Amino acid sequence: MAAVAEISNEAAVANKRLDSKPNSKPESEFTMQNLVDMFTKLNPLAKEFIPSYYSQALDHQHQQQQPHLHFQQNGSFLISDFPAAEKNISENNLANNRRRRNSFNQGRRRFNGRSFRAQREDSVRRTVYVSDIDQHVTEEQLATLFSNCGQVLDCRICGDPHSVLRFAFVEFADEYDARAALNLGGTMLGYYPVRVLPSKTAILPVNPNYLPRSEDEREMCTRTVYCTNIDKKVSQAEVKNFFEVACGEVTRLRLLGDHVHSTRIAFVEFARAESAIVALNCSGMVLGSQPIRVSPSKTPVRPRVTRPPMS
Template identity: 75%
Template sequence: MAAVAEISGEAAAAKNSNLESKTITESEFNVQKLVDMFTKLNPLAKEFFPSSLSQRHHNNLKINHQFSPDDSLPSNNKQSVNDNYPNNRRRRNNYSQGRRRLNGRAFRAERENSVRRTVYVSDIDQQVTEERLAALFSSCGQVVDCRVCGDPHSVLRFAFVEFADEHGARQALNLGGTVLGYYPVRVLPSKTAILPVNPTFLPRSDDEREMCSRTVYCTNIDKKVSQAEVKTFFETSCGEVTRLRLLGDNVHSTRIAFVEFAMAESAIIALNCSGMVVGTQPIRVSPSKTPVRPRVTRSALH
């Protein structure tokens, strides 16, 4: 019985050993099968790329990769030109930002230069025109621009005079105390530059320049005041108004107007209206650099 039991045990052990060998052989076969399967896969196939990559980027990757001799696995010896695409994009963005900073810096530098070439003139008689003021300061250097403005807090006016260079602005400071009209003017370094006028609005002919001499620029007009009321105010105080353009928007709390008179003398008288209250606001009146052109209707275009 002992012998039979020993033989049965050996047979069982042999059977288990055969099963284990068979299991190992099948596992090795399955692993080898998987290896063979993966080896035949193309990692550049479309299904291996996430949908977020563009087709062009995918094509560039296919073109720029160097393949191994069996054309199945890509070699790492050559790098794709698009591997640094995010860095290239970042580099371009930095370049654009740097260019914008440079443009902003250049704009500020130009504006500061314009301020150094400008003087502030106050206590200007109402009868003094921009041409006369510019003629006075032309002895100091070339005058680039002259802008006379109404002062709502005074019967007198103030102006900004810009020169071609800083030397002219420094020389202009010596003219402080010069009597122009009936009052001595004050001249100080300016803290602001003169804003340029849109060249398309400037006079284009002698007739339009003559129109400018009869036109005033009025600011700080109460929004509740109508165009008819503005016209009535200036006609009552100064003379006949031939054309009036009242402008405003939803951004500013007040409006502006260009008022053209029949006579140039009326425009000069209108300059004395600075500081007068129209509606609820004191208006500011200054000579206009632009004429009030007639509006072009659609019927006139056809």
């Protein structure tokens, strides 16, 4: 504000000079000329002459960059470093937007994590653990038993099919149905009474893209087995020959593996469902140098889609 005080003082001096000169010019004309002279003497670097939005940007950067004012012959001046200040302002805005976006994404991930845990806990409450299952009992028979308590969403029999007793997880649509299923403990299923307890884990969901999509594919699943622990040195032709000799005609076989796991897996589709049932008894037999494990397949072996050649 020193510049304003300087203007007022020089204006007072000018008025005194007007009173002392008898043949002076009119007061308005003389005052305008003196104001022009005074404005040309002002310091353009004073705070009053720098726009507020530029001063805030400069203060935020600890006055690292100051605008340079270049005087011209006509008394006006140009500000050359304001574009740099505008660049700094845009960079600061971009950084603030990035921080805001990152915090939003973190909040969304936290929300998704809480939602996933809540869904998993709900699934655990709707699931029961069944043990002491006869090796001849199928998942369909087990699901039929528990369907008397409510709608069964999923049923998974686990364990080595070659062992005498296995265990399973049964998931219901409602938590109250799962509680009612606990009363089925001691029910004879096959040659053994089953034990039913609340589950501590949820059933791992299956990718729906691999599940049967039609009645034909469901029928294919009844003729298909899932074979694991296959020696990597065994070829697809050897796997097919093994199951055809032991079980029956194989119509389709898919042998899968990677560089991470030490063994491979296979989906074997037979011409008849009876051959698939016989193949379940092949668990424990040695193929190559490893004893294989065979279980019913939940997914059909779909034919590979051949892509047309690129023109």
